[in-house]
Amino acid sequence: MSPVMSKEATGVAWLLQSFNQQKQVYGSLAISIATLSALLSFVRRNNTVLKETSPATFDKHKKLFPVVDGKKVGVNVEFRRQLRSIAAILFPHWKTKEAGLLVLHSIFLILRTYLSVVVAQLDGRIVKDLVNGHGRRFLMGLVYWFAIAVPATYTNSMIRYLQSKLAIGFRTRLTRYVHDLYLDKDKTFYKAINLDNRIQGIDQYLTTDIAKFCDTLAALYSNLAKPMLDTIIFNYQLTRSIGLAGTFGLFVNYLVTARLLRAVTPSFGKLAAVEAKLEGDFRNAHTRLITNAEEVAFYNGADLEHSILNKTYLRLIKHVNYIYKLRISYNMFEDFLIKYAWSAFGLTMCSVPVFFPQLAGSLAAASNSTSANDLVGSRTRGFITNKRLMMSLADAGGRMMYSYKEMAELAGYTSRVYSLISVLHALRRKEYDGPADKRQYALTNIQGQIHITQADQGIQFNNVPIVIPTPGQDKVGDVLVNPLNIHVKPGQHLMITGPNGVGKTSVARVIASLWPSFEGDIYMPKEQDMFYIAQRPYLSLGSLREQVIYPHSVEEMKQHGRTDEELMDILRVVHLAYIPGREGGWETVKEWKDVFSGGEKQRINMARLFYHHPKFAVLDECTSAVSNDVEGLMYSHAKDIGITLVTISHRPALFKYHQYLLRLTGNNGQWEFETIGTVQQQQSVAKEMQSLESQLTQVDELKSRLADINKELSLA
Ligand SMILES: Nc1ncnc2c1ncn2[C@@H]1O[C@H](COP(=O)(O)OP(=O)(O)OP(=O)(O)O)[C@@H](O)[C@H]1O
Numbered sequence: 001m002s003p004v005m006s007k008e009a010t011g012v013a014w015l016l017q018s019f020n021q022q023k024q025v026y027g028s029l030a031i032s033i034a035t036l037s038a039l040l041s042f043v044r045r046n047n048t049v050l051k052e053t054s055p056a057t058f059d060k061h062k063k064l065f066p067v068v069d070g071k072k073v074g075v076n077v078e079f080r081r082q083l084r085s086i087a088a089i090l091f092p093h094w095k096t097k098e099a100g101l102l103v104l105h106s107i108f109l110i111l112r113t114y115l116s117v118v119v120a121q122l123d124g125r126i127v128k129d130l131v132n133g134h135g136r137r138f139l140m141g142l143v144y145w146f147a148i149a150v151p152a153t154y155t156n157s158m159i160r161y162l163q164s165k166l167a168i169g170f171r172t173r174l175t176r177y178v179h180d181l182y183l184d185k186d187k188t189f190y191k192a193i194n195l196d197n198r199i200q201g202i203d204q205y206l207t208t209d210i211a212k213f214c215d216t217l218a219a220l221y222s223n224l225a226k227p228m229l230d231t232i233i234f235n236y237q238l239t240r241s242i243g244l245a246g247t248f249g250l251f252v253n254y255l256v257t258a259r260l261l262r263a264v265t266p267s268f269g270k271l272a273a274v275e276a277k278l279e280g281d282f283r284n285a286h287t288r289l290i291t292n293a294e295e296v297a298f299y300n301g302a303d304l305e306h307s308i309l310n311k312t313y314l315r316l317i318k319h320v321n322y323i324y325k326l327r328i329s330y331n332m333f334e335d336f337l338i339k340y341a342w343s344a345f346g347l348t349m350c351s352v353p354v355f356f357p358q359l360a361g362s363l364a365a366a367s368n369s370t371s372a373n374d375l376v377g378s379r380t381r382g383f384i385t386n387k388r389l390m391m392s393l394a395d396a397g398g399r400m401m402y403s404y405k406e407m408a409e410l411a412g413y414t415s416r417v418y419s420l421i422s423v424l425h426a427l428r429r430k431e432y433d434g435p436a437d438k439r440q441y442a443l444t445n446i447q448g449q450i451h452i453t454q455a456d457q458g459i460q461f462n463n464v465p466i467v468i469p470t471p472g473q474d475k476v477g478d479v480l481v482n483p484l485n486i487h488v489k490p491g492q493h494l495m496i497t498g499p500n501g502v503g504k505t506s507v508a509r510v511i512a513s514l515w516p517s518f519e520g521d522i523y524m525p526k527e528q529d530m531f532y533i534a535q536r537p538y539l540s541l542g543s544l545r546e547q548v549i550y551p552h553s554v555e556e557m558k559q560h561g562r563t564d565e566e567l568m569d570i571l572r573v574v575h576l577a578y579i580p581g582r583e584g585g586w587e588t589v590k591e592w593k594d595v596f597s598g599g600e601k602q603r604i605n606m607a608r609l610f611y612h613h614p615k616f617a618v619l620d621e622c623t624s625a626v627s628n629d630v631e632g633l634m635y636s637h638a639k640d641i642g643i644t645l646v647t648i649s650h651r652p653a654l655f656k657y658h659q660y661l662l663r664l665t666g667n668n669g670q671w672e673f674e675t676i677g678t679v680q681q682q683q684s685v686a687k688e689m690q691s692l693e694s695q696l697t698q699v700d701e702l703k704s705r706l707a708d709i710n711k712e713l714s715l716a
Pocket residue numbers: 194468480498499500501502503504505506507
């Protein structure tokens with residue numbers, strides 16, 4: 001073999017040997033690429049929309065979510081139980097996308113730890129080659145350094161990506177589940193807002209709290225799982241160089257740190273829960289202003305609203321500042337312990353193989369046995385590798401300790417999310433907040449029965465009192481109306497009248513099952529045969545068409561074979577035929593509550609009645625802003641098309657469209673049921689006519705006064 005050939009052969013052999021030594025670098029690359037392709041195909045296959053939660057699932061979860069009161073919020077047994085209950089929603093089974101994401105996330109976490117070890121060794125090797133003056137090896141080390149950078153950076157960004165995906169996945173599942181509970185057929189949303197005090201400012205729970213819970217949970221997994229893994233692997237690596245005594249020292253160090261930190265950590269969980277509540281109050285105050293902007297502006301109430309908003313904000317910020325203050329001393333202590341005390345301890349550990357080789361591990365012993373020339377290089381290599389491992393270990397331990405604070409915060413969010421779900425579950429089962437003993441008219445003692453019958457049986461109340469549902473441990477409701485006995489048969493229109501606040505709308509609430517019936521029996525047709533128009537007109541988000549067909553969607557309208565021409569006919573009845581032309585057609589989307597006048601809003605609501613064409617309609621003062629002539633036309637049309645009306649109003653002008661009158665007197669809950677057209681009725685109508693006639697007699701007088709004023713003005 002020529003000297004040249006022999007040199008080349010040596011070069012190839014060295015490269016092969018070097019490749020052999022660094023095969024883990026290529027292994028890492030291969031694993032990363034394989035994981036990437038698995039991930040991409042997995043994510044592509046799993047972009048499905050979540051299915052609606054079935055009643056069977058809710059029944060199954062009943063035991064998981066008992067309502068708990070007054071439990072201490074913190075990292076305790078109750079926190080773990082609540083987290084396990086919520087986990088049943090996040091991971092309904094092991095074939096979910098989130099479970100897959102979790103597995104992938106874990107793979108990348110392992111990969112990162114593995115790469116950290118490789119990097120530490122490579123770092124030690126490069127420095128050794130530098131100290132020993134091995135130029136070629138040093139350059140080759142740099143090549144490997146860059147080669148490892150590719151999977152390392154990819155792994156890091158993948159971990160962040162998967163953590164965000166996991167958080168979004170959790171949030172989607174949880175939001176879907178809570179929405180299914182909240183907006184179910186039993187109108188749980190109404191009960192949660194009006195019949196219960198356990199969840200205040202529910203919008204904050206549904207939006208921010210769920211999001212924060214999911215973000216913290218996903219972050220906690222990587223902040224906890226990765227350092228745990230790191231600790232095990234790095235400790236193993238270190239044991240090989242600094243020996244068992246060093247590793248034992250490290251463990252003692254962890255234990256002492258954990259104890260110290262636990263002792264000085266303030267109750268961050270409780271503080272986070274209070275902060276979330278105060279955030280909710282602040283947001284709520286703004287929402288109220290947005291909803292009532294016009295009324296506030298008319299009253300010139302900006303100053304008062306300003307001070308309410310400021311006070312709410314100050315309460316929040318005072319609490320946040322308090323948390324920040326607590327954090328100063330806690331963070332100082334935490335940093336001192338984890339950054340400085342641990343580093344000093346780490347350096348001491350790194351010195352073990354140098355000063356006490358007899359205590360060192362197998363790797364250090366091997367390098368110490370090399371020739372004197374290589375001793376400095378080997379020590380340098382050992383020190384650099386150990387220092388890097390030690391730094392990673394300190395970082396891992398630090399993150400584990402910091403995670404305790406995150407865990408405490410997670411406990412706060414968990415308690416909020418858990419209480420939301422548990423109260424919604426309870427309300428779904430009609431378990432309200434009330435006294436434990438069965439007192440009359442307590443929300444825990446609802447005895448009334450609702451019987452669904454054929455529409456031709458009408459609506460019947462047998463001994464049903466109207467009681468204000470009052471939540472609270474020691475509370476019972478006040479009786480507004482004594483037990484009612486009424487029967488509204490098809491075609492026998494009923495009007496409910498009485499002074500303000502006597503309980504007229506409350507009767508409608510009981511008919512609609514918004515309020516419970518505490519006693520007696522209610523017989524009524526099925527939901528589809530009934531329609532309610534509330535006192536305050538409601539306009540939804542969406543197109544003009546969707547305002548008329550509400551609560552139908554456009555798909556439902558099509559399924560029922562309804563057309564825009566029919567909608568136009570309906571608008572003619574309520575004298576709004578000009579609206580589609582003026583607003584640019586049925587598809588126009590606007591904030592309709594700001595577009596329509598008070599009377600127009602009420603007429604749109606009446607248009608819905610004609611679109612849905614129910615057998616019975618409960619109309620609660622829903623035409624008070626409509627002119628008398630149009631109101632009359634709408635009432636006549638409703639009766640002509642066979643809708644039986646239950647009208648709530650105190651205006652005698654509407655008597656003539658009804659056969660019966662339920663008069664709530666407000667006198668200790670008393671009521672009278674009369675046939676319209678009796679002597680009393682005629683007297684009351686006659687009284688109204690008299691008053692109108694007396695006003696008419698003044699018309700000429702008023703006209704002449706107006707003419708005088710005009711004349712005076714033109715002279716001036
Ligand atoms: N959720 C509630 N909690 C406590 N009290 C309530 C609640 N809802 C209604 N009330 C009270 O019950 C009474 C009856 O209310 P309701 O709305 O039925 O009156 P109404 O006869 O329809 O009055 P109006 O003619 O002014 O519309 C009122 O005094 C009201 O303040």
